[in-house]
Amino acid sequence: MAGEKKSILTKGLFKENPVFILMLGLCPTLGVSTQVINGLGMGVAVIFVLLFSNIFVSLLKNVIPNSVRIPSYIVIIAAFVTIVEMVMHAFAPAIYKSLGIFLPLIVVNCIILGRAEAFANKNTVMDSILDAIGMGVGFTLAVTLIALIREVFGAGTITLMPIGGFDGVIEIPLLYTYPVRIFSLAAGALLLMGYLKALFEWNTNRKGR
Amino acid sequence: MAYIAIFITYIFINNFILTQFLGLCPFIGVSKNSESAIGMGMAVTFVMGIASIITWLVYTLLLVPLQLEYLQTLSFILVIASLVQFVEMVIQKNSPALYQALGIFLPLITTNCAVLGIAVMNITEGYNLMESFAAGIAAGIGFTLVLVLMSNIRERMDLHPVRKSFKGVPIAFISGGLMALAFMAFDKSLLTNLLG
Numbered sequence: 001m002a003g004e005k006k007s008i009l010t011k012g013l014f015k016e017n018p019v020f021i022l023m024l025g026l027c028p029t030l031g032v033s034t035q036v037i038n039g040l041g042m043g044v045a046v047i048f049v050l051l052f053s054n055i056f057v058s059l060l061k062n063v064i065p066n067s068v069r070i071p072s073y074i075v076i077i078a079a080f081v082t083i084v085e086m087v088m089h090a091f092a093p094a095i096y097k098s099l100g101i102f103l104p105l106i107v108v109n110c111i112i113l114g115r116a117e118a119f120a121n122k123n124t125v126m127d128s129i130l131d132a133i134g135m136g137v138g139f140t141l142a143v144t145l146i147a148l149i150r151e152v153f154g155a156g157t158i159t160l161m162p163i164g165g166f167d168g169v170i171e172i173p174l175l176y177t178y179p180v181r182i183f184s185l186a187a188g189a190l191l192l193m194g195y196l197k198a199l200f201e202w203n204t205n206r207k208g209r
Numbered sequence: 210m211a212y213i214a215i216f217i218t219y220i221f222i223n224n225f226i227l228t229q230f231l232g233l234c235p236f237i238g239v240s241k242n243s244e245s246a247i248g249m250g251m252a253v254t255f256v257m258g259i260a261s262i263i264t265w266l267v268y269t270l271l272l273v274p275l276q277l278e279y280l281q282t283l284s285f286i287l288v289i290a291s292l293v294q295f296v297e298m299v300i301q302k303n304s305p306a307l308y309q310a311l312g313i314f315l316p317l318i319t320t321n322c323a324v325l326g327i328a329v330m331n332i333t334e335g336y337n338l339m340e341s342f343a344a345g346i347a348a349g350i351g352f353t354l355v356l357v358l359m360s361n362i363r364e365r366m367d368l369h370p371v372r373k374s375f376k377g378v379p380i381a382f383i384s385g386g387l388m389a390l391a392f393m394a395f396d397k398s399l400l401t402n403l404l405g
Contacts, residue, residue: 027322031230078283104282104329108322186228187389194382202374
């Protein structure tokens with residue numbers, strides 16, 4: 001039993017990673033991955049929405065009639081997205097601004113609706129919480145990985161939260177002076193995603209053999 | 210003149226798929242053959258045009274007077290979801306031929322981020338009703354253009370040997386990236402050169 005719970009939690013990280021394996025939530029992944037902090041901010045927002053939408057969908061699974069379940073899920077998700085938007089606007093205005101349009105677009109992020117439909121509406125609340133955390137962290141890892149690669153090569157910096165005297169930006173000596181600009185452009189994001197996906201495919205094929 | 214600028218901006222300069230990363234799921238999922246790409250593109254353009262008008266009206270006539278702007282996301286997604294359902298029913302009843310062509314794509318559009326994207330963008334850009342409609346149609350045309358180009362590339366690619374790890378999605382992303390490089394030729398200076 002414990003092993004089963006653990007596998008619900010960890011499958012989202014690598015084996016069923018929402019971005020690289022299930023190919024869900026691609027738009028925000030590429031859209032916000034210009035700076036590491038944006039990737040992390042987006043990840044936290046998605047974890048929050050996914051967690052609460054999974055809890056509520058799982059709680060209400062016997063109440064919601066089958067024929068109107070998708071609109072009901074969308075309303076639940078949109079409510080939590082609105083909460084995230086307002087909280088971020090108030091407490092992290094810089095991230096709110098740089099996430100821009102991708103914050104309201106969490107509503108149509110297929111990871112969240114996908115988990116509600118594929119997991120939360122037929123499992124217990126506890127399992128749904130574990131699933132949400134696993135999938136959310138998997139998404140965050142993927143966005144942050146892409147953001148890290150793009151920012152390090154494209155701008156030669158790593159942007160994190162400013163804490164105290166530290167302004168939040170780490171400069172990488174050589175790359176800061178001679179950045180590989182294509183990584184920070186839209187084209188670079190698509191190319192990088194293609195190569196990373198190929199790497200994952202190669203890894204899966206190699207294991208299968 | 211403003212409308213020409215909106216059209217050029219949303220079709221080429223700020224193309225939804227290649228520069229804004231909106232609507233990537235259908236870009237990867239529905240671009241396997243050119244017929245379904247055209248169908249999907251037309252359905253999206255149609256819904257984006259109507260959705261732009263209705264969400265603009267909802268925002269300006271309902272949410273702003275009642276000071277409920279924070280309900281923007283919630284109301285827009287409900288409007289889009291019911292609109293898609295409604296459009297599907299109308300087309301099914303009045304034009305079976307069009308329904309044959311677009312029908313299977315319509316349910317997918319509710320969760321297409323390009324539609325909600327243009328609705329939110331119209332508000333943040335401060336467009337008026339007609340400009341919103343033009344932006345919706347233009348963004349839809351830009352989406353269709355890239356989707357059709359991509360589907361043609363993928364149809365050709367099927368005939369060529371591609372390494373196993375790169376087959377399917379990875380090579381589609383890489384082709385998309387190269388296409389985005391080509392689209393970088395369209396930038397703000399194009400607009401100033403054309404319209405002064």
